[in-house]
Amino acid sequence: MHIRYWEKLEKDPFGKTGLILVIFFAMLAAVVPLVTQNPTTQTSFIFKPPSITHPLGTNDVGQDIWSRLVWGARTSFLVGLGVGVLSTLLATLLGASAALIGGWYEGVVMRTVDVLLVIPTVILVILIAAFITPSIWLLIVVISLFRWQGAARIIRAQTLSLRKSMHISAAKSFGASTSYILFKHIIPDLGPILVVSFIYSCRMAIFLEASLAFIGIGDPSVISWGKMMRHALNFYYLDVWKWWLLPTGVALSAFILSFTLLSYCLEKAMDPRLDESNV
Amino acid sequence: MRTKIINYAVAFLVLLVLNFILPRLMPGDPLSAIYGEEVLVQMSPELKANLIGRFALDKPLWEQFTSYISSLAKGDLGYSYYQNAAVSEIILAHLPWTLLLMGLAIIFSSVVGIIMGIESGWKRGKLMDKTCLTGMMTLSGFPSFFLGMMLLLFFAVTLRFLPLQGARTAYGNLTGGWIVLDVLKHLILPLTSLTLAEIPANYLLTRNTMIINAREPFILTAKAKGLPDSKVRYRHAGRNSLLPVVTRIGIKLGIIVTGALFVEIIFSYPGVGNLIYTSLLMRDYPVLQGSLIMVTAFVLLVNLGVDLIYKKLDPRT
Numbered sequence: 193m194h195i196r197y198w199e200k201l202e203k204d205p206f207g208k209t210g211l212i213l214v215i216f217f218a219m220l221a222a223v224v225p226l227v228t229q230n231p232t233t234q235t236s237f238i239f240k241p242p243s244i245t246h247p248l249g250t251n252d253v254g255q256d257i258w259s260r261l262v263w264g265a266r267t268s269f270l271v272g273l274g275v276g277v278l279s280t281l282l283a284t285l286l287g288a289s290a291a292l293i294g295g296w297y298e299g300v301v302m303r304t305v306d307v308l309l310v311i312p313t314v315i316l317v318i319l320i321a322a323f324i325t326p327s328i329w330l331l332i333v334v335i336s337l338f339r340w341q342g343a344a345r346i347i348r349a350q351t352l353s354l355r356k357s358m359h360i361s362a363a364k365s366f367g368a369s370t371s372y373i374l375f376k377h378i379i380p381d382l383g384p385i386l387v388v389s390f391i392y393s394c395r396m397a398i399f400l401e402a403s404l405a406f407i408g409i410g411d412p413s414v415i416s417w418g419k420m421m422r423h424a425l426n427f428y429y430l431d432v433w434k435w436w437l438l439p440t441g442v443a444l445s446a447f448i449l450s451f452t453l454l455s456y457c458l459e460k461a462m463d464p465r466l467d468e469s470n471v
Numbered sequence: 472m473r474t475k476i477i478n479y480a481v482a483f484l485v486l487l488v489l490n491f492i493l494p495r496l497m498p499g500d501p502l503s504a505i506y507g508e509e510v511l512v513q514m515s516p517e518l519k520a521n522l523i524g525r526f527a528l529d530k531p532l533w534e535q536f537t538s539y540i541s542s543l544a545k546g547d548l549g550y551s552y553y554q555n556a557a558v559s560e561i562i563l564a565h566l567p568w569t570l571l572l573m574g575l576a577i578i579f580s581s582v583v584g585i586i587m588g589i590e591s592g593w594k595r596g597k598l599m600d601k602t603c604l605t606g607m608m609t610l611s612g613f614p615s616f617f618l619g620m621m622l623l624l625f626f627a628v629t630l631r632f633l634p635l636q637g638a639r640t641a642y643g644n645l646t647g648g649w650i651v652l653d654v655l656k657h658l659i660l661p662l663t664s665l666t667l668a669e670i671p672a673n674y675l676l677t678r679n680t681m682i683i684n685a686r687e688p689f690i691l692t693a694k695a696k697g698l699p700d701s702k703v704r705y706r707h708a709g710r711n712s713l714l715p716v717v718t719r720i721g722i723k724l725g726i727i728v729t730g731a732l733f734v735e736i737i738f739s740y741p742g743v744g745n746l747i748y749t750s751l752l753m754r755d756y757p758v759l760q761g762s763l764i765m766v767t768a769f770v771l772l773v774n775l776g777v778d779l780i781y782k783k784l785d786p787r788t
Binding site: 206303306307308309310311312313314315316318319320322323324399402403406407408409421425428429433437441444445446448449450452453456 | 474478479481482485486489490493494496497608609611612613614616617620621623624628675725726728729733736737747748751752756759760763766767770771774
């Protein structure tokens, strides 16, 4: 199936909102940390309410909360993108190769998929992370290793049916080369599945990283929204939560929401029965 | 069918192997990695010999594994040197609270999600549907722990309306109906957070299935028979939209369990989630591993059950 992504996203209010939010957070994560104060500098100005020098005030050790918030966006973005790319890559490689090679290789891959599908991912990641206290890169790898199975199954099924489909045979009969078929037909046909699986993985990884950081699992030197929220909650009896916990939580929720909106819009594009404009 | 059961068995085995191998891969003394640092404080030569014998730590890896599995099979999840109690007892004391919280959240979130999904899907494109859809989309972005924090800060800290934490008032000396009331009062906020976090997924799935079902010929037949709208909506379209939702609840139990875990942490609710959290902080590995094994076993068993029931409900699969 070929989808005009841009047209779908632009027409759909949900898709548009999601896209704008993602771009906003991308800018926030990429550019803003370059111009903020050092987020780790501790000062004697503790628990200060928002002011011009500290747009979101300061925390219990006098660090500027606004600069910690934008650095936290970097962490979330990195984990989301990392897991999105790595898990989609794993899914494509394993799913497509299983379909193309077949035999005992396919059996082994699909058995692994079946087993991974029933394992509760979060519990497994907590268990592993509790022992190895992963750095951010290792966390990306660990999450991805338990996050490719669903997409791999769909990709295998699609590749199997694509191999036998008419337009591929037609292209072959016109003398198209393998690479031409791969890039002009197979990849665009798998495209929507890859994009949706990428978005799902991003969303899940951002959520999982924040949750793990919230319960104290993760690299202690990395600034993470989950960790900030946990830390801020310790001072619930002060007013600081209004500019410490609230903006952080809203940022995290809005970031997760943007991926939900994008995936909902694209799902609709893939299943026309759900599309309002076709009623 | 047999392959399904084998899948679940292999999944459980993978978790057991990880549970076994991770502490033994840690640098340093395996005893402290298996039991946590606390054991070193109480360590005496006799205790050390006892512990080494118990896990066959002086034997090759394979024998260690078989002794680990055989003690698990006897229901022995190990001993916590922080709490000076058997791990299985500790978990059993925390389990009822989690089951209460999770069970009620599942019931409420599915009832609300399904009803809203049916109504919204039936009136697709109308103002009510659009409002519901936008609201639910927004809600689905909020992680359960952030929802919990907001409720906590608003109702318990700012309004001082509901209790801040725990499952019962300590030293309350309450009797009879007051105990129930006290438990309910403590339950409201954690339950609301978990329910709110679970509604959107049920709503969205029901709505999608409703939209697809509403075009089926049997709906046209039902309408043509002159049945009232509410009957077509619930008895015909709604009923046929239930199956995927019920399956989802079973399959996604792992997600609900982890949601409960985080909500319990926010409200210091004394369930298994909070137990996992405190054992993580204390590096109380026997309790951590024991709880994770129990939770996984529970999730896998329920999923298997759902798979088996589904076969009966939908003979096509």
